[in-house]
Amino acid sequence: MSVRHALLALLSEGPKYGLQLREEFESRTGEVWPLNVGQVYTTLQRLERDGFVESDGTGEGPQKAFQITESGSAELSEWLRLPPDLSSPPRDELVMKVLVAIRLPGVDVHEVIQVHRRYLVQLMQEWTRIKENGAEGDLSLALAVDAELFRLDSVVRWLDAADGRLKRAAGDGQIQPAAEPREAEAPLPKQRRRIGARG
Amino acid sequence: MSMLELKAVSKVYGQGAAQVRALDQVTLSVDEGAMVAVMGPSGSGKSTLLTIAGTLEEPSGGQVLVGDADLAGLSRKEKARLRRRTIGYVFQDYNLLPGLTAAENVSLPLELDGWSARKARASGLAALEELGLADRAERFPDQLSGGERQRVAIARAMVGQRQLLLADEPSGALDSGNAEGVMRLLHEACKNGGMAAVVVTHDAQLASWADRVVFLRDGRVTDQTALEPGPESLLTPGRPQ
Numbered sequence: 001m002s003v004r005h006a007l008l009a010l011l012s013e014g015p016k017y018g019l020q021l022r023e024e025f026e027s028r029t030g031e032v033w034p035l036n037v038g039q040v041y042t043t044l045q046r047l048e049r050d051g052f053v054e055s056d057g058t059g060e061g062p063q064k065a066f067q068i069t070e071s072g073s074a075e076l077s078e079w080l081r082l083p084p085d086l087s088s089p090p091r092d093e094l095v096m097k098v099l100v101a102i103r104l105p106g107v108d109v110h111e112v113i114q115v116h117r118r119y120l121v122q123l124m125q126e127w128t129r130i131k132e133n134g135a136e137g138d139l140s141l142a143l144a145v146d147a148e149l150f151r152l153d154s155v156v157r158w159l160d161a162a163d164g165r166l167k168r169a170a171g172d173g174q175i176q177p178a179a180e181p182r183e184a185e186a187p188l189p190k191q192r193r194r195i196g197a198r199g
Numbered sequence: 200m201s202m203l204e205l206k207a208v209s210k211v212y213g214q215g216a217a218q219v220r221a222l223d224q225v226t227l228s229v230d231e232g233a234m235v236a237v238m239g240p241s242g243s244g245k246s247t248l249l250t251i252a253g254t255l256e257e258p259s260g261g262q263v264l265v266g267d268a269d270l271a272g273l274s275r276k277e278k279a280r281l282r283r284r285t286i287g288y289v290f291q292d293y294n295l296l297p298g299l300t301a302a303e304n305v306s307l308p309l310e311l312d313g314w315s316a317r318k319a320r321a322s323g324l325a326a327l328e329e330l331g332l333a334d335r336a337e338r339f340p341d342q343l344s345g346g347e348r349q350r351v352a353i354a355r356a357m358v359g360q361r362q363l364l365l366a367d368e369p370s371g372a373l374d375s376g377n378a379e380g381v382m383r384l385l386h387e388a389c390k391n392g393g394m395a396a397v398v399v400t401h402d403a404q405l406a407s408w409a410d411r412v413v414f415l416r417d418g419r420v421t422d423q424t425a426l427e428p429g430p431e432s433l434l435t436p437g438r439p440q
Binding site: 114118120121127132149150152153157160163 | 407
């Protein structure tokens with residue numbers, strides 16, 4: 001979440017004070033991303049340094065109002081259309097855990113998958129309850145909660161796909177049964193290094 | 200009070216080498232007012248669980264109670280009555296009768312149960328109105344959108360004094376907005392109407408509307424979630440003031 005650009009967006013509506021910016025940021029993002037006032041002022045200072053906002057210079061601290069500059073507006077407009085970096089796969093901790101669990105003796109990878117699946121579905125239940133109870137009249141909250149639900153859902157779907165793929169692979173004899181005795185030269189450390197080196 | 204109870208229920212199809220164990224010692228209890236989702240991959244036994252709970256199939260072993268009725272002790276006629284009066288079904292493909300209007304589709308189960316046509320129609324219309332479909336009552340299924348058809352099917356499953364709602368991928372054919380609408384209605388029917396519901400799905404977003412999610416794998420219940428009270432905590436942890 002770019003706090004910097006969210007603040008620029010709020011300032012494009014007119015000059016505002018730091019505290020006001022914090023309140024508006026939280027309400028516009030459905031209060032899903034809490035923001036402390038220190039973060040607001042640090043960000044404003046940097047924006048001012050970069051020439052994207054200017055203060056009227058009259059007040060001090062909370063009394064100081066900020067407004068967006070022309071280059072701030074240009075920056076905001078550019079950011080809106082700049083795709084976030086999704087091209088290189090993130091080093092996903094969950095993916096690594098499943099990859100490690102496949103080869104680890106004495107570990108049932110399906111059980112590991114289910115632990116994470118349950119946790120994710122439980123989180124989704126909590127978000128859905130928030131949507132059900134509070135988001136009816138709060139469009140920002142509904143949108144932010146939807147985004148979180150779709151994100152978690154994609155992880156659950158990956159787990160489901162992994163579960164199915166592993167089951168088929170075990171059927172084809174591609175992977176060894178989990179509960180093998182641990183040997184001195186078990187392949188795990190090598191596997192781990194290889195995974196760790198990725199991304 | 201528990202509205203549906205499965206105690207060590209098993210279902211075996213076929214014999215010998217061709218034997219398939221669709222359900223294996225499944226124990227599940229659903230209270231009045233609760234919505235339980237059953238999640239699992241295809242072939243995990245989800246639909247079998249639903250047909251057994253709905254008295255459409257007999258278990259090979261174990262005990263099934265709907266309300267306080269033990270299904271094993273019921274005659275065919277008594278089971279049929281239970282299906283007409285107590286249990287409502289919602290299917291992925293709606294299963295509405297194409298030659299009947301929405302109102303006729305909804306009041307049909309009541310008429311089959313011996314209600315007068317007038318009384319059945321009044322209840323049917325009330326159920327449609329409750330689901331926001333009052334102005335669609337005289338339309339035929341093919342004159343309704345997918346979301347509307349499924350709402351008619353839900354009205355049909357709730358009409359009368361039904362207590363147990365069984366749904367098989369109820370929003371599988373709908374877009375996400377309509378799917379959410381359907382799940383919201385089902386959850387409200389439980390929360391406010393006191394019904395118990397079992398929703399079978401492979402979709403985590405739909406399952407997340409339930410109070411409890413039960414995971415089924417190879418015919419066995421392997422795990423379940425429990426929703427802690429006060430889910431709003433998600434919005435507050437570590438929240439700077």
